[in-house]
Amino acid sequence: MMLRYALQTVRERKGGFLGAFLALMCAAALITACGTLLETGLRGTVKTERYAAAPVIVSADQNVHQTTVTHKKGKTKVKHKAKPITERAWLPADAIEGRLKKAPGVGEVVPELTFPAHPLTPAAAIDPDRPAYGHAWRSAALTPLRIVDGRAPRAAGDLVIDRDLADRAELAPGDRLTVQSTQSPRTYRVTGIAAPMSAAPISAASEGAAPESGALAHQTSLFFSAGEAEWLAAHPGKVSAFGVIPDRNTGVADLKRAVSQALDGTTAQVSTGDDRGPVEFLDAAGARVKLVSMGGAMGGTSLLVAILVVVGTFALSVQQRHRELALLRAVAATPRQIRKLLGREAVLVGAAAGGIGSLAGIPLGGWLHGRFVETGAIPGTLERAVSVFPPLVAVIATVLGAWAAARIAGRRIVRIRPAEALAEARVEQTSPAWGRAVAGLVLLVGGVVLIAVLSVLHTEAASTPVTFLAVVVLACAIALLGPFVVRAAAALLRGPLRLTGPAGKLAHANLRGNAARMAAAVTPLALLTGMTCTVLFVQPTLGDAARAQARDGIRANWVLAARGPGVPAQAARELRTTEGVEAVTEVVRTTVRVGLDKYPAQGVTPEGLTHTWDPDVVAGTLKGFGAGSVAVSELAADQLGLRPGSSLALTLGDGTKAELTVRAVYARGLGFGDLTMAHDLVARHVDNPLAATALVKSDRTQVQLAVAVQKFPGLQVIYPAAADGLQAERQQANAEVNRLAMGLVLAFTAIAVVNTLAMSVSERMREFAMLRLAGATRRQVLRMLRTEALSVLFIGTALGSGVALAVLSAFSVGMTGSAAPTVTPLVYVSVVAVAGLLALTATALPGRAALRPLPVTVATAKE
Numbered sequence: 001m002m003l004r005y006a007l008q009t010v011r012e013r014k015g016g017f018l019g020a021f022l023a024l025m026c027a028a029a030l031i032t033a034c035g036t037l038l039e040t041g042l043r044g045t046v047k048t049e050r051y052a053a054a055p056v057i058v059s060a061d062q063n064v065h066q067t068t069v070t071h072k073k074g075k076t077k078v079k080h081k082a083k084p085i086t087e088r089a090w091l092p093a094d095a096i097e098g099r100l101k102k103a104p105g106v107g108e109v110v111p112e113l114t115f116p117a118h119p120l121t122p123a124a125a126i127d128p129d130r131p132a133y134g135h136a137w138r139s140a141a142l143t144p145l146r147i148v149d150g151r152a153p154r155a156a157g158d159l160v161i162d163r164d165l166a167d168r169a170e171l172a173p174g175d176r177l178t179v180q181s182t183q184s185p186r187t188y189r190v191t192g193i194a195a196p197m198s199a200a201p202i203s204a205a206s207e208g209a210a211p212e213s214g215a216l217a218h219q220t221s222l223f224f225s226a227g228e229a230e231w232l233a234a235h236p237g238k239v240s241a242f243g244v245i246p247d248r249n250t251g252v253a254d255l256k257r258a259v260s261q262a263l264d265g266t267t268a269q270v271s272t273g274d275d276r277g278p279v280e281f282l283d284a285a286g287a288r289v290k291l292v293s294m295g296g297a298m299g300g301t302s303l304l305v306a307i308l309v310v311v312g313t314f315a316l317s318v319q320q321r322h323r324e325l326a327l328l329r330a331v332a333a334t335p336r337q338i339r340k341l342l343g344r345e346a347v348l349v350g351a352a353a354g355g356i357g358s359l360a361g362i363p364l365g366g367w368l369h370g371r372f373v374e375t376g377a378i379p380g381t382l383e384r385a386v387s388v389f390p391p392l393v394a395v396i397a398t399v400l401g402a403w404a405a406a407r408i409a410g411r412r413i414v415r416i417r418p419a420e421a422l423a424e425a426r427v428e429q430t431s432p433a434w435g436r437a438v439a440g441l442v443l444l445v446g447g448v449v450l451i452a453v454l455s456v457l458h459t460e461a462a463s464t465p466v467t468f469l470a471v472v473v474l475a476c477a478i479a480l481l482g483p484f485v486v487r488a489a490a491a492l493l494r495g496p497l498r499l500t501g502p503a504g505k506l507a508h509a510n511l512r513g514n515a516a517r518m519a520a521a522v523t524p525l526a527l528l529t530g531m532t533c534t535v536l537f538v539q540p541t542l543g544d545a546a547r548a549q550a551r552d553g554i555r556a557n558w559v560l561a562a563r564g565p566g567v568p569a570q571a572a573r574e575l576r577t578t579e580g581v582e583a584v585t586e587v588v589r590t591t592v593r594v595g596l597d598k599y600p601a602q603g604v605t606p607e608g609l610t611h612t613w614d615p616d617v618v619a620g621t622l623k624g625f626g627a628g629s630v631a632v633s634e635l636a637a638d639q640l641g642l643r644p645g646s647s648l649a650l651t652l653g654d655g656t657k658a659e660l661t662v663r664a665v666y667a668r669g670l671g672f673g674d675l676t677m678a679h680d681l682v683a684r685h686v687d688n689p690l691a692a693t694a695l696v697k698s699d700r701t702q703v704q705l706a707v708a709v710q711k712f713p714g715l716q717v718i719y720p721a722a723a724d725g726l727q728a729e730r731q732q733a734n735a736e737v738n739r740l741a742m743g744l745v746l747a748f749t750a751i752a753v754v755n756t757l758a759m760s761v762s763e764r765m766r767e768f769a770m771l772r773l774a775g776a777t778r779r780q781v782l783r784m785l786r787t788e789a790l791s792v793l794f795i796g797t798a799l800g801s802g803v804a805l806a807v808l809s810a811f812s813v814g815m816t817g818s819a820a821p822t823v824t825p826l827v828y829v830s831v832v833a834v835a836g837l838l839a840l841t842a843t844a845l846p847g848r849a850a851l852r853p854l855p856v857t858v859a860t861a862k863e
Contacts (some may be wrong), residue, residue: 085654103256119132365384
């Protein structure tokens with residue numbers, strides 16, 4: 001019975017449900033898009049390219065492990081946790097290869113060396129989507145690659161390049177190519193061009209598998225002679241992986257079992273199938289964790305915003321139908337029947353909106369994934385995963401959200417007596433809703449608590465989700481306390497509004513007399529302003545503080561930077577022998593783990609360190625800083641309980657354990673990282689040992705220093721301020737990722753602003769008609785609407801700005817130590833201007849449409 005009534009109501013009142021439908025549809029699309037990102041992080045595949053012909057890959061363990069044993073109430077619990085390292089871990093060559101060759105079913109064992117090898121070709125020949133790596137020619141069999149022109153490398157100066165690079169750089173056998181690898185740049189003679197051929201394991205037929213393609217779509221490969229590759233890899237006696245090819249009578253499953261047994265007792269990892277991809281592309285494997293975190297954070301924030309917006313939309317919809325529902329109560333409809341009617345209407349609208357929105361969310365998720373790849377947030381090697389689960393979850397969440405929103409919005413109409421319902425159908429309730437006020441105060445206190453927590457969080461990973469959660473919680477508090485806030489604002493704005501004439505007086509009367517309706521428009525405006533300002537100013541706050549610390553801590557006159565992979569050690573040595581150069585400090589960056597916690601770190605040249613670098617030492621000294629030393633930031637010292645003289649056990653970037661002595665504690669950790677070690681120690685345990693920059697203290701001119709390093713291609717001598725600009729560009733890329741991640745939420749909120757204001761204005765046709773019959777002109781009514789919209793805009797943007805300022809100040813205190821968020825005035829004015837444009841447009845267009853019919857026709861029409 002109620003389902004039929006619900007269908008009739010939805011069919012007859014399409015316009016009344018349009019706003020709720022749009023809000024739910026956008027929510028479903030947003031949830032689906034975030035869900036596809038989350039699923040990609042959990043289930044996205046990383047296809048192998050270079051290892052296509054090797055069904056089994058043996059690699060080093062890319063994780064740090066920690067086992068915790070607890071004894072409680074006579075029971076022993078063992079917990080094992082693992083976290084990934086950031087650099088490539090290496091295997092001992094002879095020990096592992098000997099074990100592999102003895103395993104039954106092994107046909108061939110191919111060692112693999114992977115190291116950075118940047119061809120110094122014209123910019124047009126560089127493909128940023130294909131990073132260049134060097135290998136020994138022997139490992140070409142893993143793809144497999146074959147020589148299509150020329151011959152294989154034999155001598156140290158020989159080089160084979162893949163066909164794609166040859167085409168882009170217009171190279172042929174006999175040409176010369178300069179390569180910047182882990183050592184100084186060296187010019188090689190191209191002896192051959194290699195191209196992939198169809199790669200199928202020898203036993204593929206027995207496994208029933210289709211041959212794999214050996215195309216190199218995401219990388220550029222350069223092949224050197226065995227001796228040259230081992231020298232460039234800079235890990236003597238080690239390999240990055242082994243490819244194991246079975247004999248003709250062994251299947252992949254049997255080979256994997258035999259290899260695993262042969263390696264029993266070692267930390268080596270055995271991979272087959274799609275598990276080979278993460279071994280080849282370490283960045284793709286690490287991007288899984290980032291995407292899960294990003295998708296989860298976006299999805300959670302989207303869901304909270306969607307709930308807030310949808311509840312407000314349904315509340316406005318139920319308010320518009322207050323008279324209709326009151327009449328149903330008056331003709332003996334029970335509260336339970338009204339609840340069922342509202343619930344079934346919501347389910348019908350939610351199911352339709354969820355179905356359409358979830359389908360729209362699939363291409364939206366694809367677009368978002370593509371944008372993340374373009375900005376470098378995730379690599380293109382991590383393939384997007386699409387299944388029915390995100391759309392299904394979005395539909396279920398939309399239907400349940402709509403049902404819950406309808407139940408919440410209709411709780412008063414089903415609770416009061418029929419006579420009271422009829423009395424309230426024309427006049428807004430003036431008595432305070434104490435339950436709503438208490439809930440709003442609870443959320444307000446919760447928001448204050450989150451702000452307090454945010455002020456003591458000192459890492460970006462911990463503070464970012466709390467930042468956006470605080471904005472949403474405070475916006476929910478504004479939604480519940482909205483009527484009280486609007487009445488208070490109306491009292492404050494009484495004088496200015498009355499000075500604007502009759503339109504202002506009418507606007508003030510509406511603000512005071514229809515506070516609940518006005519509050520429904522204030523909430524999305526406050527959320528839009530608060531969330532947008534937070535998204536736009538969080539990263540600049542952090543970036544400006546970091547750059548200021550780095551700028552204040554650099555004592556060098558000049559900075560040696562590279563357009564390629566880094567500054568070679570030989571270039572730094574050349575500068576040190578140049579007359580007039582006091583000190584040259586090479587800086588190489590990495591990430592280390594202390595236990596399972598990750599810390600940004602750097603390696604610096606100890607000689608002459610205090611002449612080029614001042615991290616603002618607050619305890620200890622940098623004198624005597626050397627190979628076994630480490631300096632730590634105040635944050636790391638507090639978290640780890642360290643002081644000068646303490647011993648610090650850590651895991652370097654490639655998984656190597658080290659124990660160092662703390663020499664100093666410094667204050668400028670935001671600008672220089674949390675841990676500083678000796679350059680040579682860090683350089684031996686990173687994929688790219690070249691210095692990111694070199695700090696130069698000298699009385700020589702820029703031109704004189706540039707002449708000293710002119711034989712090193714791609715190097716430039718710049719001012720420290722220019723180096724600061726390069727760092728700003730890298731942080732700008734991170735900011736773009738954050739803005740993109742939250743951009744859809746902001747777009748949804750902007751739609752909610754337009755939707756709510758349009759619904760609020762369109763229901764007032766009879767009110768406008770009565771005003772016109774009482775003598776008001778069409779222009780006066782429109783002026784009243786504009787005044788109301790500007791008043792609502794002022795209240796909403798003031799509340800949103802206050803929320804953003806509180807949250808950003810707490811974020812700044814936690815991350816930088818001072819309540820000084822970076823707010824760009826022009827950007828802030830633009831945010832308010834966009835919000836104003838949305839508010840005025842969403843008010844003017846429905847208002848003009850509502851004024852189009854004759855006043856007498858509207859006033860005498862049946863409701």
